[in-house]
Amino acid sequence: MSKNLADWEKAKREGRKMTVVTAYDYAFARLAELAGLDCILIGDSLGMTVAGDADTLRVSLEQMEYHTSIVAKAVSKPLVMADLPFGSFEESPAQAFSAAARLLKAGADIVKLEGGAVMAETIGYLSKRAIPVCAHIGLTPQHVRQFGGFKRQGKTQEAAQIIFDDAIALAAAGARIVLMEAIPTDLATQITQRLETPTIGIGAGPGTDAQVLVLHDILGLTPGRPPGFAKRYLDGAALITTALTAYAEDVRAARFPE
Ligand code: KIV
Secondary structure, eight states: OOOOHHHHHHHHHHTTOOEEEEEEEEEHHHHHTTTTTTTEEEOHHHHHTTTSSSSSTTTOOHHHHHHHHHHHHHHHSSSEEEETTTTTTOOOOOHHHHHHHHHHTOSSSSSEOSSSSGHHHHHHHHHTTTTTTTEEEEEEEEGHHHHTTOOOOOOOOHHHHHHHHHHHHHHHOOOOOOEESSSSSHHHHHHHHHSOOOOESSSSSSSSSSEEEOOHHHTTTOSSOOOOTOOOOOOOHHHHHHHHHHHHHHTTTTTTTE
């Protein structure tokens, strides 16, 4: 576990896989640290997992600041990564700087932003001004309207080439980590091999330097159907419902309080 991005680069050179999970609150962030995760991502997926929205578009910078501050308070060893939400960074590098600075002040060690090569200028601007950035490419959920849904990306050779070029451009601009979502395994592996910058994958196969999953998908708490690439390690919904039902039954039957 390390807050130090140089350790991520070292892990890549040594072929050591790094681990990332989302968390949005104090209790789960603590457990993620206890479990030894290398990085906690305060993802704007909280719009879906916590707020119950169909996508991430309504998440505000204020909400990201709040969740970042409570996660950062809970952990000391893992890297704390926070998402710049839709509408908070796209207009100009200066807009991105003021949004990113707020997340760093809230406790983030690094910010993540979505977008391809068009974001290179912004990433360069932030990197030169003390803000480490993770570039998120491939299926970027903030572009869900443009994609017409949460669809895998890079399926044609032409589309794959664009994603490859995005990765090179963003790393060259100063991105410290490149996250790739829902793209072909071969493409993610080629990008990982080509870059010195560490890569994180989600739905991008085993060839990336690190993996990330959404906490609610791992714990079986996602309402509805989780993405096909996620792996459920616990039937949390069933366990929690059983516990809550037992509590309600105890109260109704006057077994609790004793
Ligand atoms: O918001 C999020 O949780 C993410 C992950 C899916 C990578 O960006």
